[in-house]
Amino acid sequence: MAEKKKHLQSIHVPHNKNTVECETERMPIPDFVYISMSQHIGAPCRPLVKKGDSVKVGQPIGDSDVPMSVPIHSSVSGIVSGIEESRSDNGGKNTLVVIEADKKQELWEGIQAPKAGSREEFIQAVRASGLVGLGGAAFPTHIKYNPKNIQDVTTLIINGAECEPFITSDHRIMVEETENIIDGALLVMKQLGMQEGFIGVEDNKPDAIAALRSMIEQKGNPNIEVIPLRSRYPQGAERVMVYEVTGKTMDAGVLPADLGVILSNVTSIAFIGQYFKNGIPLIAKRITVDGDAISRPANVLCPIGTKIADVVEFCGGYKEPPKKILMGGPMMGRAIFSDQLPVIKNNNAILIFAGEQAWVKEETACINCGRCYRACPFKLMPTLLSSAVKRRDAGALERLKVMQCMECGSCSYICPARRPLSFNNKLGKAIVKEAQSK
């Protein structure tokens, strides 16, 4: 089943995995953490604590009754010093629970390794762990693991591609927490009644592939296979991964479960492995800190809610005034407006640039070279889409299937005229949605 000859179109981007050898360093607890109440797709949480409350490590401090949400836990022990309104990285409003850490890091009494007898119990435990898709999408995991057609789901795909340049946090997990990954995978497969598991890893991480394979052997060769994938961008995108591993075509808006697969990131799976051992919820995150403006590139395990400025300071501070700070990788990550924002669950990198890549390049005329056509994994036609966006032609945009675009950025990356094609598709999707809602 994993045999497949045809690949989707892809591009080569420089890997820049400078921190690949950097073992994860545990960051000291900062004086204050700023824990966002909106760390997943879906409804934001409402704070369960108020100013002056004392909290312990792993204590739930935010939750919501809405199904599409996940509880949020304190990453430190200390006193709640305030509930603040602030602006989030995407420009929206956000509530932050600010906790002054007492640095004792006392564990909350409620913490214990969860029992997972039935599937319902397992799903409940996954929700209680605070887990969201750690590959970047922050989709609540307990919803992903609870599809309507669970009996049709046969395959677990674990995404260890990590195709974004610079980022190595998944890679470090695969090397440092190999056992948790395999344990987590076996648990998920058992609980959800899946017969087979695949771990897709780009072939530029041979040590991770070897570590995973030898761990599978140690565990008595269960039905989990490591699939080396070509080191091409965007190998780690969900729909690309499903295609490259199973050969199945997955449309935008379709759940992988409809194709009989569930796809999770290695970091999510490793967390499940750890959580069902010691019951400590999602309170810390491995983050790659890199870029030409950081003094000491590193992989850092930092408490959720740590201010980016504190992480930067731990990494030796700025080498020169930063021009761009990215949450996530350079291809799909978000440029943020302030280093005062806190780390959230689905952060996997903070990249800080001062050099040329920080600048927005000047756009020139399209020369019709067709590079974007050859780059798009889904064979969209970015030049036609961008002229349809200019005309605000919702019909043409729909016919050209703009909704299939996953905004991987390959077209913008490859464009010799520096046109923001991927961003244009984002606009195109908004135009189509607007037309549909009329």
Next chain:
Amino acid sequence: MENKANDTLIVSSAPHLVSEVDTSRIMGTVILALVPSFFVSTYVFGFRVITLTLVCIAACVTLEYLFNKITKKKQTIGDLSAVVTGMLLAFNVPSNLSYIIAIIGCFVAIVIVKGLFGGLGQNVANPAITARIVLFLSFTTQMTTWPLPRGQQTADVVTGPTPLGILKGANGVLPSNTDMFFGFIGGSMGEISAIALLIGGIFLIWRGIISPIIPVSFIATVAVIALAAGQDPVFHVMAGGVMIGAFFMATDYATSPILPLGKLIFGIGCGCFTMIIRLFGSYPEGVSFAILLMNIITPHIDNFCERRIFGGVKS
């Protein structure tokens, strides 16, 4: 101190990395690919090849600069596309053409065909091809007075017909295929040496600048039709502008189809029109007309070959 770092921050949409290949680098690679042909031409026709090429490049760049200036557009000479047009135009005329006529050609290419249609990427037809056709029809004598190559000139005979002209009935002896391969024949400056153009073309394919589909289908069609007509296919491929046309003119991004199937149709079309003109037309050579005709129907070819997008079938 707190917000010192934030004063300099830029917020922009992803991706935050772009490939190093930009328009001027693509144009630079094309210029590099034309260099072998330039050297052979200089060797065969002498010093005037250098001055005429430089005049054409200078004229094209200056005209583009002035056009942008007068129409108050953003300056675009940095993308080097005017240099490529100048070089290609020079390569498509005899080496003894007067500078004035060459500059008129540059004006047609840069101002009329390119600038007035909206600049780089917006032109309907290839500027150098169209300029060459305009010069050919306006200054037919000057454009068809071919200097003889080095070694064949005598005290009183310095010009002679091209191989295709001889084939069409002009006085002269057909050159050997070896001479044509290396370029010791009469003709436009840059089109004579098959080997030099082949080196440049393969270089462009290797660097990923052009796809091999158009040149291969163009050349193959010419060879097949020549064979079917009972003529020497090797001769037809190396004679006239087939090589320079197939590798450097028909592959122009703006005026050729974007998808592989379209490129195939385009290449075959160029080959067919070239051979129809050569075999049945009154002109000895048809490459420029063939490419121009195909340029014009390129948008229709593109519309014809819309491709299947990933997914889109609801299960």
